[in-house]
Amino acid sequence: MYQKIAEKYGTPTYVYDFRKIKEQYNKLKSVVPEALIAYAVKANSNLSILRFLRSLGAGFDIVSGGELYRVRKAGGGEIIFSGVGKTEDELRDAAGVLSLNVESLDELALISEMKLSIPISLRINPDISVDTHPYISTGLRSSKFGIPLELVDQALSIIKSGNLSLVGLSCHIGSHISDVSVLKSAYSCLREKFEEIRACGFDLKILDFGGGLSVDLDLQKFGSMIKEVTSGLDAKIVFEPGKFLVAESGVLLTKVLYRKDNGTHKFAVVDAGMNDLIRPSLYDAYHDIQAISGSPNMEEITIVGPVCETGCFLGKARLLPVLKRGDLLFIRDSGAYGFSMSSNYNSRPRACEVAIELDGSIRCIRTRESYESLVASEP
Numbered sequence: 001m002y003q004k005i006a007e008k009y010g011t012p013t014y015v016y017d018f019r020k021i022k023e024q025y026n027k028l029k030s031v032v033p034e035a036l037i038a039y040a041v042k043a044n045s046n047l048s049i050l051r052f053l054r055s056l057g058a059g060f061d062i063v064s065g066g067e068l069y070r071v072r073k074a075g076g077g078e079i080i081f082s083g084v085g086k087t088e089d090e091l092r093d094a095a096g097v098l099s100l101n102v103e104s105l106d107e108l109a110l111i112s113e114m115k116l117s118i119p120i121s122l123r124i125n126p127d128i129s130v131d132t133h134p135y136i137s138t139g140l141r142s143s144k145f146g147i148p149l150e151l152v153d154q155a156l157s158i159i160k161s162g163n164l165s166l167v168g169l170s171c172h173i174g175s176h177i178s179d180v181s182v183l184k185s186a187y188s189c190l191r192e193k194f195e196e197i198r199a200c201g202f203d204l205k206i207l208d209f210g211g212g213l214s215v216d217l218d219l220q221k222f223g224s225m226i227k228e229v230t231s232g233l234d235a236k237i238v239f240e241p242g243k244f245l246v247a248e249s250g251v252l253l254t255k256v257l258y259r260k261d262n263g264t265h266k267f268a269v270v271d272a273g274m275n276d277l278i279r280p281s282l283y284d285a286y287h288d289i290q291a292i293s294g295s296p297n298m299e300e301i302t303i304v305g306p307v308c309e310t311g312c313f314l315g316k317a318r319l320l321p322v323l324k325r326g327d328l329l330f331i332r333d334s335g336a337y338g339f340s341m342s343s344n345y346n347s348r349p350r351a352c353e354v355a356i357e358l359d360g361s362i363r364c365i366r367t368r369e370s371y372e373s374l375v376a377s378e379p
């Protein structure tokens with residue numbers, strides 16, 4: 001199938017299997033049936049994916065006016081507006097969201113000055129360390145995210161004096177977390193604070209545990225932990241998963257342009273680069289790479305892209321069938337933070353995106369960019 005898609009749409013091309021997205025959504029829903037699953041749009045914001053997740057019953061977690069625009073274009077839904085640096089325009093446009101998750105006292109002050117009557121939640125920074133890449137660890141005091149616990153009282157004063165509508169608490173401690181006990185510490189801390197604030201007379205309704213769930217998470221254990229942490233609590237529970245829902249649904253198809261053997265190192269230069277999939281360069285992320293090659297022999301080879309940066313690689317020292325020009329590779333688990341983090345660096349048009357629908361049929365959901373589109377906004 002990948003060969004056919006590559007022939008029809010060219011490479012590099014992202015392919016997403018909607019059957020996998022549905023499977024992941026249902027798996028998560030089955031262990032937290034009452035919760036709102038607010039898909040983190042930043043993971044993959046293609047309109048067809050948003051519409052599909054909406055059809056399954058998902059809400060959305062957004063972090064910008066652009067994502068809000070996309071969600072509305074996809075039909076809207078229950079929206080959580082997160083983000084550490086919302087502009088005045090974004091705050092104004094947020095009317096109608098389920099909750100605006102506020103990340104600083106300054107943001108609260110601005111909402112108060114602007115006299116916005118919008119439901120808000122406080123994003124708490126519980127100062128919890130997560131065993132993940134530092135760039136995707138967000139729950140530590142040293143990170144820019146959330147409001148530290150000891151500033152919550154000040155936040156409540158601003159809320160009271162500004163007559164703001166506080167509806168909930170949220171947290172998000174990082175990405176790719178499979179350790180249920182770490183999640184439990186953060187969620188328990190949030191619940192404790194939730195009850196404390198309620199006891200002060202605030203009518204809290206939403207307890208938003210954020211995203212960050214790894215695809216390797218033990219869901220049964222996770223479900224039991226959630227039951228325990230939320231037992232006896234009358235609140236709307238929200239999760240904001242991105243990667244968990246879409247990462248495994250996607251592959252990035254790419255073609256070998258050249259081989260290079262410099263005596264000590266072998267490289268395959270492929271037509272997808274760090275501008276298409278930046279995760280290996282940015283986070284040292286490991287993506288399994290498979291090849292469609294006629295060779296029965298294996299070799300260790302580094303897969304690099306064409307961008308003029310030493311950091312432009314997709315996989316180092318991988319054992320793969322001997323590659324030649326024109327062979328097709330597919331880079332697994334590229335459905336999240338793949339296309340959505342892609343850029344036009346080196347003036348490279350962004351890749352095409354293709355969906356495998358529930359019935360197995362293929363549909364192009366974003367055409368490859370053209371050279372004209374690269375310069376369309378430049379006079």
Ligand SMILES: Cc1ncc(COP(=O)(O)O)c(C=O)c1O
Pocket residue numbers: 040043061082083172174175176210211212213240241242243244336
């Ligand atoms: C506030 C918030 N919610 C949810 C997510 C989604 O994280 P993940 O894709 O790891 O589930 C992120 C990721 O950065 C985030 O910052």
